[in-house]
Amino acid sequence: MDRTDADRTDVDRADVDRADADRTDADRAVVDRAVVVGGGHMGSVIAGRLSDELRGAEVTVVEPSADRAAALREAEPRLRVEESYRPVPGAAVVVLALPPAALDSFASGLPADAFHDATVVSIMAGVRLETLVARLGTAHVLRAMPNLAAEVGQSMTMLCPGPGADDDDLARAEKALSAIGEVLVPPDESFLDAGTALVGSGPALVAFVMKGFTDYARRAGFDAAGSLRLTCQVLRGTADLLEADGTSPEELYGRASTPGGTTERGITCLGEHRVQEAVRDALEKTAARSRELAG
Ligand SMILES: NC(=O)c1ccc[n+]([C@@H]2O[C@H](COP(=O)([O-])OP(=O)(O)OC[C@H]3O[C@@H](n4cnc5c(N)ncnc54)[C@H](OP(=O)(O)O)[C@@H]3O)[C@@H](O)[C@H]2O)c1
Numbered sequence: 001m002d003r004t005d006a007d008r009t010d011v012d013r014a015d016v017d018r019a020d021a022d023r024t025d026a027d028r029a030v031v032d033r034a035v036v037v038g039g040g041h042m043g044s045v046i047a048g049r050l051s052d053e054l055r056g057a058e059v060t061v062v063e064p065s066a067d068r069a070a071a072l073r074e075a076e077p078r079l080r081v082e083e084s085y086r087p088v089p090g091a092a093v094v095v096l097a098l099p100p101a102a103l104d105s106f107a108s109g110l111p112a113d114a115f116h117d118a119t120v121v122s123i124m125a126g127v128r129l130e131t132l133v134a135r136l137g138t139a140h141v142l143r144a145m146p147n148l149a150a151e152v153g154q155s156m157t158m159l160c161p162g163p164g165a166d167d168d169d170l171a172r173a174e175k176a177l178s179a180i181g182e183v184l185v186p187p188d189e190s191f192l193d194a195g196t197a198l199v200g201s202g203p204a205l206v207a208f209v210m211k212g213f214t215d216y217a218r219r220a221g222f223d224a225a226g227s228l229r230l231t232c233q234v235l236r237g238t239a240d241l242l243e244a245d246g247t248s249p250e251e252l253y254g255r256a257s258t259p260g261g262t263t264e265r266g267i268t269c270l271g272e273h274r275v276q277e278a279v280r281d282a283l284e285k286t287a288a289r290s291r292e293l294a295g
Contacts, residue, residue: 039063043097139164155181
């Protein structure tokens with residue numbers, strides 16, 4: 001017979017607490033099933049990587065467009081593709097990868113108790129946790145901001161649990177999102193606007209700056225493939241070096257700028273063009289737009 005919390009004695013409750021404390025992160029992070037709602041760019045990438053990384057888990061994509069659903073079935077035969085959302089049993093993670101403007105119509109068509117015990121992770125830009133909890137009818141909600149590098153398993157994803165999400169929800173969400181790269185949990189939701197600028201828009205902003213490198217390489221006579229390869233390896237090498245050394249960017253360029261040498265000349269030129277100020281300004285404007293969209 002099922003008992004309520006009120007029926008339990010203090011000894012029972014202590015047993016439950018102890019059993020809960022004995023569970024490891026791996027116990028909490030069990031994911032039997034994943035459902036990705038929205039089979040567009042991000043949704044199909046996430047579903048594909050979940051299928052690769054969550055061994056044995058069943059991965060379903062919900063895609064209402066019949067044409068896109070058929071294309072997904074053909075491109076990714078290992079995924080289940082359905083045209084409407086159905087609740088699934090077990091330790092499930094539901095990733096909402098639909099456009100923010102489609103949330104209301106999706107939520108209004110949901111069956112009662114649509115998410116059972118599922119952990120819901122929204123990647124919709126600018127949709128606040130408060131809105132998600134109110135629309136979805138479950139408190140087991142987290143908000144995440146991944147980026148396009150998910151496609152190569154190199155997303156930097158920010159993940160923020162809602163007030164009703166428990167340790168199991170966080171562990172399951174972290175496990176699911178680590179299929180697309182690294183996961184960082186910020187102190188609270190307010191960090192997600194800056195996170196949207198740094199992480200969500202980050203690859204596009206960095207690519208914009210990288211075009212300066214590829215343009216220069218092309219003008220210097222390298223072919224397109226060579227220009228891209230040089231630029232990417234310099235970017236990757238710099239990132240790895242900074243992380244391995246735990247050095248700050250200014251220490252690295254300071255160390256490389258021998259007085260009177262070649263690098264110093266280039267760094268002086270970037271300073272004169274106020275490149276760092278321009279990048280900070282771009283990030284501030286991107287974050288401000290994220291706040292505007294969230295209303
Ligand atoms: N792209 C990025 O870099 C990025 C980064 C971080 C977060 N995000 C967020 O990720 C989400 C998806 O972005 P995306 O770039 O993948 O967009 P997308 O390619 O347009 O994909 C959205 C998908 O959701 C489907 N959809 C629409 N209404 C639906 C509903 N009611 N139920 C289920 N599916 C529905 C769309 O189908 P139809 O085309 O048939 O309408 C489409 O396949 C957005 O909320 C975005 O804010 C994107």
